[in-house]
Amino acid sequence: MAVKEKLMSALNNAPEEFRRYHILMEYAQAHLSVEDAANAIGIKLSTFGTYISQVQKTGYVPGDKKGPKERHKGEAYAERMVELRKKNLKSEEIAEILNETENVDISPRTVTRVLRERGFKKLRRRSKKERERAKILIEREKDSYPNRCKSDIECHKGDIVSENAGVFLFVPFITELKLQEMVDNIYGTRDISALNYFFTYLALKLVGAKRYSRVEDYEHDRGLGLFTGLDKLPSVAKLHTYHYGLTKEDNKNLRVAYGKTIKERIDGKFFNLDFKSIQFFGESDEFENNYVSSQRMAMKSSLAFLAQDQESTIFCYSDGDVKRKEMNDKVLEFVSYWEEVSGKKPECLVFDSKVTTYPNLWKLDKEEHVKFITLRRRGKNLVAGVDDIPKEDWKRVHLKNVKRKYRNLKVADRNTTLDIKDENGKIINKLGVRELVITNNGRDEPTFMITTDEESSIKDVIEGYAPRWRIENGIEEEVDFFNLNALPSTLGVKRDFDVIMTQIASGLYKMLGKQIWGFGKAKPTKIYEKIVKGGRDIEISDDKILVKLTKKKYTPLLRDAEFMKKEIRAEWLGNRKIEFEFI
Numbered sequence: 001m002a003v004k005e006k007l008m009s010a011l012n013n014a015p016e017e018f019r020r021y022h023i024l025m026e027y028a029q030a031h032l033s034v035e036d037a038a039n040a041i042g043i044k045l046s047t048f049g050t051y052i053s054q055v056q057k058t059g060y061v062p063g064d065k066k067g068p069k070e071r072h073k074g075e076a077y078a079e080r081m082v083e084l085r086k087k088n089l090k091s092e093e094i095a096e097i098l099n100e101t102e103n104v105d106i107s108p109r110t111v112t113r114v115l116r117e118r119g120f121k122k123l124r125r126r127s128k129k130e131r132e133r134a135k136i137l138i139e140r141e142k143d144s145y146p147n148r149c150k151s152d153i154e155c156h157k158g159d160i161v162s163e164n165a166g167v168f169l170f171v172p173f174i175t176e177l178k179l180q181e182m183v184d185n186i187y188g189t190r191d192i193s194a195l196n197y198f199f200t201y202l203a204l205k206l207v208g209a210k211r212y213s214r215v216e217d218y219e220h221d222r223g224l225g226l227f228t229g230l231d232k233l234p235s236v237a238k239l240h241t242y243h244y245g246l247t248k249e250d251n252k253n254l255r256v257a258y259g260k261t262i263k264e265r266i267d268g269k270f271f272n273l274d275f276k277s278i279q280f281f282g283e284s285d286e287f288e289n290n291y292v293s294s295q296r297m298a299m300k301s302s303l304a305f306l307a308q309d310q311e312s313t314i315f316c317y318s319d320g321d322v323k324r325k326e327m328n329d330k331v332l333e334f335v336s337y338w339e340e341v342s343g344k345k346p347e348c349l350v351f352d353s354k355v356t357t358y359p360n361l362w363k364l365d366k367e368e369h370v371k372f373i374t375l376r377r378r379g380k381n382l383v384a385g386v387d388d389i390p391k392e393d394w395k396r397v398h399l400k401n402v403k404r405k406y407r408n409l410k411v412a413d414r415n416t417t418l419d420i421k422d423e424n425g426k427i428i429n430k431l432g433v434r435e436l437v438i439t440n441n442g443r444d445e446p447t448f449m450i451t452t453d454e455e456s457s458i459k460d461v462i463e464g465y466a467p468r469w470r471i472e473n474g475i476e477e478e479v480d481f482f483n484l485n486a487l488p489s490t491l492g493v494k495r496d497f498d499v500i501m502t503q504i505a506s507g508l509y510k511m512l513g514k515q516i517w518g519f520g521k522a523k524p525t526k527i528y529e530k531i532v533k534g535g536r537d538i539e540i541s542d543d544k545i546l547v548k549l550t551k552k553k554y555t556p557l558l559r560d561a562e563f564m565k566k567e568i569r570a571e572w573l574g575n576r577k578i579e580f581e582f583i
C-alpha cells in the first residue's frame with residue numbers, strides 16, 4: 001500500500017477530535033469556507049461561531065456531547081401508566097396520580113410519550129358521565145396509596161430521629177410574630193393546607209436548601225415533617241404544582257401580613273431601597289435584559305425590589321417580579337405599602353441615583369411629604385462647577401458612626417434646583433433640594449448628595465446615607481445562604497413568592513441572632529453552622545415536644561438566650577409545649 005493511502009487510512013481511523021482539529025486548521029488557513037467547515041464537522045452553520053468561541057476559550061477541540069443512551073424519565077412507571085390508561089384516564093390525570101402517590105415529578109407530556117411508544121392513541125373525547133367517573137377514580141387511586149402526604153402530626157408520637165431538629169429554635173419567633181396567622185387568605189389543597197405549605201417552604205429556607213427541588217434530600221427527615229405539621233414533607237411535584245394556584249393577590253396578602261407583624265421590630269427612621277438582578281440562564285420570553293453587576297453586563301434576568309430598615313437591617317418589603325417599565329415607581333409603591341402596614345409614611349428613604357427618576361423625587365417631596373437622600377448623577381458641567389465654589393463655603397466634617405477609611409471630608413452645603421421633565425424632555429416642574437458637594441472621600445471626582453432634609457446637620461445627612469451599603473450586604477447574605485440567585489421558576493408569581501419567603505426566613509435568623517450573645521450581627525451562614533445545624537432525637541407526647549440537640553461550642557450561649565427561659569408553644573402543632581435538651 002502506498003504511503004499516502006496508509007496515511008489516509010490512519011487519519012480515517014483517528015479519533016473524532018483529531019479529524020475536527022485538521023478541519024479547523026484548514027478553516028483557519030482560509031482553505032475552507034465557513035459552510036464547508038461546519039458541514040465537515042457535522043454541526044449547524046448557526047452554531048459554528050459558538051463552536052469556534054469554545055475552542056478559543058478552552059484551547060481544546062470539543063468532542064461529541066455525551067448524554068444518556070436512552071430516555072429514562074417515566075420508564076419506571078410505564079406499567080402503572082398503562083394500567084391507568086386502560087381505566088380511561090387522560091395523560092394529565094395519570095401524571096397527577098403518579099406525582100402524588102409516587103413522589104415523582106412526571107409531566108403529562110412524558111405520560112403521552114410513554115403511552116404512544118406502547119401503542120396507545122390519543123384518548124377520545126369523553127362524555128360528561130365518563131368525566132365524573134374519572135374524578136371519583138382519581139381520588140380513589142390517590143387514597144389507596146400510603147405514600148400520600150397529609151396533615152397528620154399524631155403519626156409522629158413517640159421518638160423520631162431528625163438531622164435538622166435545630167429548626168425548632170425558630171418556633172419562639174414564629175409564634176411571637178404570629179406567622180401561623182399570616183396564611184389565612186392564601187389557598188391550600190384538600191390534603192395540605194396553606195399553613196402546611198407555608199411551613200414547608202419556610203423550613204427549606206431555614207435549613208439553606210438551594211432549591212425547592214432539593215426537598216428530596218430532606219424527605220427522610222421526620223423532624224422537618226413534624227415542623228410543617230405533616231406526616232412527611234411534600235414531594236417535589238406537590239411543591240411545584242402548588243405555585244400554579246398562587247395569585248398575585250395571595251402574594252400581596254402575605255407581604256402585607258408580614259409587614260404588619262414585623263413593624264414592631266423596625267426603627268422606621270431610615271429605609272434603604274435597592275434593586276437586585278437575578279440572572280437567568282436559558283431561553284424564555286418571560287425575562288427582560290437588566291444590568292447584572294456580577295457579570296458587568298446586561299443579560300436576561302429577573303428584577304427584584306427590596307426595602308430594608310437601616311437600623312435593624314431587617315427586610316420589610318420585597319417584590320420579586322418587577323418589570324423595567326415599573327421599576328421607577330417602586331419607591332412610591334413602598335411608601336403606600338408602609339403606610340398601609342404601619343399607619344404612617346416612612347420618615348426618610350435612602351437609595352442610589354438609579355433607583356428612581358426626578359419626577360418621582362418631586363412626588364416624594366410634594367405629594368407624599370417623605371424625605372429622601374440620594375446621589376446626583378455627575379455631569380461634566382456639574383463637576384466643572386465645583387471649582388467655582390468659594391473657599392469659605394467648604395467645611396470640614398469628621399464622621400464617627402461609619403466604618404470607612406475616609407472619614408475627614410470637605411463638604412460644601414448649598415441649595416440647588418432640579419429640572420423635572422416629562423417623557424418628551426419638556427420642563428414641567430422644578431424641585432428645590434439641598435445639595436452636599438463632598439470631596440476627600442477617596443474618589444477621583446466629587447460626590448453630589450441631594451436631600452429634602454433641611455433640618456439635619458451635614459454630618460447627620462451623610463451618616464444617614466453612608467449605611468446604604470447595609471442593603472447590599474443583606475442582599476449578599478440572601479444570595480449566600482438563602483440562594484436568592486437560584487431562580488425557582490420562570491413563573492413571575494412563583495419568583496415573587498420565593499423572594500417573600502426569603503425575607504421572612506432572613507428576618508427569623510436576625511431575631512435568633514440578636515438573642516444570642518455575640519451573634520447580633522452574624523450572618524445567617526454563621527448562625528446556621530454554629531447554632532441551628534444538626535440535631536438528635538425528638539420526643540412527642542400529647543402535650544409536649546422535647547427537642548434534643550447535640551452539644552456544641554456555643555451551646556452555653558444558646559442556653560442563656562432569653563427565649564430559652566420562656567414557655568414556648570407551637571399553635572400549629574396542637575399547641576404543644578416546646579422544650580430543648582442538650583445531649
